[in-house]
Amino acid sequence: MSVLPNQPSSRLDFRISPEHKALIERAASAQGQTVSNFAIASLLKAAEEAIHSEMQRVLSARDGRRFLAMLDAAGTPNAALRAAAALHTTAGDAGARRTSKGRSRRER
Secondary structure (H helix, E strand, C coil), X not given: CCCCCCCCCCCCCCCCCXXXXXHHHHHHHHCCCCHHHHHHHHHHHHHHHHHHHHHCCCCCHXXXXXXXXXXXXXXXXXXXXXXXXXXXXXXXXXXXXXXCCCCEHHHC
16 A cells, blocks of 8 residues: 655545544544544555556456467468568668658668
């Protein structure tokens, strides 16, 4: 979890019901924290967990095998990839770059 900054410079305001406020105050007291520190720590933890779960994808065993098989399968190059490979192999020596008209910079 992130460390709380020593010099907070931003503000976050929201309204909650009296019941929720009482619950948060009780939890903060039980943890020996101020309401602000408890709220910040809890929000940071929830934010990190939300981002972490959004960045992860869990596949079933079947889907995992299928995904790995797709990675291992030889793909067929499309026209753009074939054209790029042709430019690369016909460019010859290093530094000769092709323009959009097919001429190298040295040919101009």
